[in-house]
Amino acid sequence: MTDATRGFAGADVTLDAVTFAWPGGGPMLFDLSVAAGEILAIMGPSGSGKSTLLSLIAGFEAPSAGTIRIGGKAVSMLAPAARPVSMIFQENNLFAHLDVAANVGLGRSPSLRLTADDRTQVEQALARVGLAGKERRLPRELSGGERQRVALARALVRDRPVLLLDEAFGSLGPALRDEMLDLVAGLHESKRMTILMVTHDPGDARRIAPRTAFLDNGRIAASGATAEVFAAGRSAAFDRYLGEGTPR
Amino acid sequence: MRAASTSPVVGGIASLGFVGLLAAGAFAGLLVEGAGDLRSAVAGFDAYLLRVAGFTLRQALLSTLVSVGPAMLVARALSRHPAFIGRRALLMLFALPLALPALVAALGVLALLGRAGFAAGFFGWIGGGQWPGIYGLPGILVAHAFFNLPLATRLFLHALDAIPADQWRLASQLGMGTGARWRLIEWPVLRATLPGVAGLVFMLCLASFTIVLTLGGGPAATTLEVAIYQSLRFDFDPARALALTMLQLGLTALVLTLLLRLGADLGGDASLSVAARRYETPSRLATGFDAAAVLLAAILVAGPLLAILAAGLRADLGRLATEGAVRDAVATSLVLAGLSAVLCVVLTLSMARTRHRLAAARRGTRPGFAERALDTGAGLILVVPPIVIGAGWFILLRQVADVFALAPVMVVTVNAAMAIPFATRAIRPAHDDAAIRHDRLCAQLGIGGFDRWRLIDWPVLRRPLATGFAFAMALSLGDLGVIALFGSDAVQTLPYLLFQRMGSYRTADAAGLALILALLCLCLMMAAERLGGRKT
Numbered sequence: 043m044t045d046a047t048r049g050f051a052g053a054d055v056t057l058d059a060v061t062f063a064w065p066g067g068g069p070m071l072f073d074l075s076v077a078a079g080e081i082l083a084i085m086g087p088s089g090s091g092k093s094t095l096l097s098l099i100a101g102f103e104a105p106s107a108g109t110i111r112i113g114g115k116a117v118s119m120l121a122p123a124a125r126p127v128s129m130i131f132q133e134n135n136l137f138a139h140l141d142v143a144a145n146v147g148l149g150r151s152p153s154l155r156l157t158a159d160d161r162t163q164v165e166q167a168l169a170r171v172g173l174a175g176k177e178r179r180l181p182r183e184l185s186g187g188e189r190q191r192v193a194l195a196r197a198l199v200r201d202r203p204v205l206l207l208d209e210a211f212g213s214l215g216p217a218l219r220d221e222m223l224d225l226v227a228g229l230h231e232s233k234r235m236t237i238l239m240v241t242h243d244p245g246d247a248r249r250i251a252p253r254t255a256f257l258d259n260g261r262i263a264a265s266g267a268t269a270e271v272f273a274a275g276r277s278a279a280f281d282r283y284l285g286e287g288t289p290r
Numbered sequence: 291m292r293a294a295s296t297s298p299v300v301g302g303i304a305s306l307g308f309v310g311l312l313a314a315g316a317f318a319g320l321l322v323e324g325a326g327d328l329r330s331a332v333a334g335f336d337a338y339l340l341r342v343a344g345f346t347l348r349q350a351l352l353s354t355l356v357s358v359g360p361a362m363l364v365a366r367a368l369s370r371h372p373a374f375i376g377r378r379a380l381l382m383l384f385a386l387p388l389a390l391p392a393l394v395a396a397l398g399v400l401a402l403l404g405r406a407g408f409a410a411g412f413f414g415w416i417g418g419g420q421w422p423g424i425y426g427l428p429g430i431l432v433a434h435a436f437f438n439l440p441l442a443t444r445l446f447l448h449a450l451d452a453i454p455a456d457q458w459r460l461a462s463q464l465g466m467g468t469g470a471r472w473r474l475i476e477w478p479v480l481r482a483t484l485p486g487v488a489g490l491v492f493m494l495c496l497a498s499f500t501i502v503l504t505l506g507g508g509p510a511a512t513t514l515e516v517a518i519y520q521s522l523r524f525d526f527d528p529a530r531a532l533a534l535t536m537l538q539l540g541l542t543a544l545v546l547t548l549l550l551r552l553g554a555d556l557g558g559d560a561s562l563s564v565a566a567r568r569y570e571t572p573s574r575l576a577t578g579f580d581a582a583a584v585l586l587a588a589i590l591v592a593g594p595l596l597a598i599l600a601a602g603l604r605a606d607l608g609r610l611a612t613e614g615a616v617r618d619a620v621a622t623s624l625v626l627a628g629l630s631a632v633l634c635v636v637l638t639l640s641m642a643r644t645r646h647r648l649a650a651a652r653r654g655t656r657p658g659f660a661e662r663a664l665d666t667g668a669g670l671i672l673v674v675p676p677i678v679i680g681a682g683w684f685i686l687l688r689q690v691a692d693v694f695a696l697a698p699v700m701v702v703t704v705n706a707a708m709a710i711p712f713a714t715r716a717i718r719p720a721h722d723d724a725a726i727r728h729d730r731l732c733a734q735l736g737i738g739g740f741d742r743w744r745l746i747d748w749p750v751l752r753r754p755l756a757t758g759f760a761f762a763m764a765l766s767l768g769d770l771g772v773i774a775l776f777g778s779d780a781v782q783t784l785p786y787l788l789f790q791r792m793g794s795y796r797t798a799d800a801a802g803l804a805l806i807l808a809l810l811c812l813c814l815m816m817a818a819e820r821l822g823g824r825k826t
Contacts, residue, residue, distance in 0.1 A: 065652070123733060153737075
C-alpha cells in the first residue's frame with residue numbers, strides 16, 4: 043500500500059456535482075466537501091440518499107456524472123478495494139465462518155497470507171477495541187456490539203484515511219452505542235482519519251461530530267456546525283424529520 | 291456490483307449454452323433425419339402412434355387420479371392426528387420412494403405382485419385360480435402410485451401444516467365439527483395446492499419411461515417414450531422415432547402450458563412437517579377412517595420396499611458380489627454417476643453465480659433476457675425427457691461415429707443436465723444468500739478470484755454443493771433412460787445390467803442387483819439430506 047491509500051492523517055473528501063439515480067427513483071445530486079480529519083454526521087429521512095452517498099464514496103455505486111475526490115485525487119475509476127476508504131455497515135461486516143482474527147486479518151491481506159508483523163497488528167488492533175483474548179471466537183459467539191468492534195479493528199489494520207460508518211451502531215442499545223461512539227472518537231484522536239457517519243440519532247451527532255449534513259430528497263438540504271443545524275426553526279424539513287418534542 | 295469481473299457471467303452463459311446445445315443437438319438430429327426422409331416421418335403418424343399417444347395420456351391421467359385422490363385423504367388423516375406412535379417413521383417411509391430409482395421400484399412391484407411374487411399365492415386364493423401377475427396398466431398404476439402417492443401426501447400435508455394454529459383455535463371455539471372443518475378450512479387449502487400437485491404428478495407420469503418399459507409388458511401398454519426406445523433399439527426406424535418424439539414434446543408442452551395457465555407451481559418441495567396443535571378430538575368413526583387410509587397407504591409403500599429387500603436377500607448376493615460383470619457395472623455406474631454429478635454441480639453453480647450477478651447489477655429493474663433464461667431455462671430441461679435427448683443424439687451421431695462407444699459421454703452429460711433443476715434447489719438459495727452477505731464486503735476488502743473461492747465461497751457453499759452432488763449422483767446412478775439407448779456389452783451400468791438380467795428371466799439376480807442399487811442410492815440420498823440439513 044502506498045501513502046495514497048494508507049496513512050495516519052485523514053484525507054479530504056470532495057463530491058463535485060455528483061449525480062446518481064436508482065432505477066425508478068428521482069435524481070440525486072451531491073455537492074459536499076469534508077476536510078481532512080473531520081468528523082461529519084449525515085442525517086436525513088429514509089430514502090433521502092444517506093447510504094447512497096456513502097456507497098458512492100466507497101465505490102459500490104458509480105455516479106452518472108460529477109467527480110469524487112479523496113485526498114485531491116479522482117477515485118471514480120477505482121474499484122472499492124483500491125480506494126483509500128474503509129466502510130462499516132449496520133450488519134454483515136464479518137464472514138460468519140471465519141474467526142475474529144481472520145476477519146481482521148483480511149484487512150491486511152485479502153488472501154489471508156499474514157506476516158508476523160501483520161499478526162502483531164491484528165492483535166494490537168483487537169486489544170485497542172477491547173477484544174483481546176477473543177481472537178479465536180466466531181462471530182456468532184460475539185454480541186452485536188463486539189461484532190462491530192471487530193469491524194472497527196479491521197478498519198484500524200487497513201489504516202485507510204477515510205472511515206465511513208453506515209448506521210454502524212444503529213442496531214445497538216443506547217448505552218452500548220455511546221460506548222462505541224466514544225471508542226470511535228478515541229481512535230480518531232490517535233489516527234485523525236476523516237469520518238463520515240450516517241445516523242438517525244441526534245445524540246450520536248452531538249456526541250462526536252462537530253459538523254452535520256442533513257439530506258432530504260437526494261440533496262444536501264443543510265450543512266454546518268452540528269449545534270447550528272440542530273437549532274430549531276432553521277429548516278422546516280429538518281424539524282419535520284426530528285418531530286415535535288425531540289430533545290435537541 | 292460495480293467493478294464486477296465479467297468471467298462469472300461468461301461462465302454461466304456458457305453453462306446454459308451447454309445445456310441448450312445438448313437439447314438443440316438432439317433436435318438437430320431429429321430434424322436432419324426428418325427432413326431427409328419427410329415422407330416416412332409423416333407416415334409415422336399412423337393409427338399405432340395415435341393409440342400409443344392415447345395410452346400415454348390415459349395412464350398418466352389414471353396414475354394422477356389414483357395417487358392424488360387418496361393422498362388428500364391420507365394427508366388429512368395425518369394432519370388430524372399430529373401425534374401418534376409411528377407418525378414420524380411413517381413420514382420417513384413416505385420419503386423413501388423418491389430416493390429409489392424407478393427400475394428398483396418396478397422390480398419391487400413385480401417381486402410382490404408378479405406372477406411368482408410374494409403375494410401371488412394370496413391373490414390366487416382370493417381369485418380362485420392362478421394369479422396372472424400384475425402387468426400392463428394395473429402394474430403401471432401401482433408403481434406410479436408407489437412413487438407419487440407419498441409425494442403428493444407430503445406436499446398436501448405441508449400445505450395443511452401451514453394452516454396457522456389460530457385458525458384451529460378459532461374453529462374449536464366456534465364449535466366446528468369435522469365436516470365444517472373440512473369444508474371451511476382444510477378443503478380450501480388443499481384446493482389451492484391441488485393444481486400444482488396434480489400437475490407435477492401428471493408430468494412425472496407422462497414422462498415415465500422405466501416403469502412402463504418394465505411393467506408395461508407388451509404393445510398394448512406402451513407409452514410414447516417406450517415406443518421411441520423400441521423404434522430405435524429394435525426396429526431401427528428413425529422416422530418413426532422422430533414422429534413419436536415430436537408428439538411427446540408437443541404433448542408435454544401443451545400440458546405444461548395448461549398447467550402454468552392454471553397457476554400450478556411445479557416446484558414441489560416438501561420438508562418434514564411441523565404440525566400445529568389442532569384442538570380437536572375426532573370421532574371414533576373418523577379416527578377409524580383415518581387409520582384405514584393411512585394403513586392402506588403404508589401398505590402400498592412398504593409392500594414393494596419389503597419385497598425388494600426380501601427378494602434381494604434371497605438372491606445369491608455372495609456370488610453376485612464376486613461376479614466380474616457385476617463388479618464392472620458397479621464401478622462403471624459409480625464413475626459415470628460421479629462425473630455426471632461433478633458436471634451437474636459445476637454447471638449449476640456457474641449458472642447461479644451469473645444469475646445473481648445479473649440480478650444484482652440491474653437493481654430492481656425488469657430482469658433481462660439472459661437472467662430470465664438462467665432462472666428458468668435450465669428447469670425447462672425437465673420438459674424434454676432424457677430419452678428424447680438420447681434419441682436425437684443417437685440419430686445424429688450414428689452417421690459419424692460408433693454410438694455405443696459414445697455411451698459414457700451421453701450418460702454423463704444428459705444425466706448431469708437432468709439433475710440441474712434439483713441441484714439448483716440445493717445450491718442456489720445458499721449461494722444467493724451468501725453472495726448478498728459477502729459481495730460488498732469482498733469488494734471492499736479486495737478479496738477476489740481464487741482467494742474468494744478458497745476463503746469465502748468454498749467454506750460456506752461446501753455443504754450445499756455436496757448436497758447437490760449427492761442428489762445428482764443418486765439420480766444419475768439409477769437412470770435407465772439414456773443407457774437403455776446407448777448401452778452395450780462394452781458399456782454396462784448397474785441399471786442396464788439389472789434390466790438385462792430381468793429380460794433374460796434371471797429374476798433372482800435382478801432382485802439382488804436391485805437391492806444393491808437401492809442401497810447405493812439410499813446412501814447418497816441420506817447423505818444429501820444430512821448435508822442439506824440445518825448446519826451450525
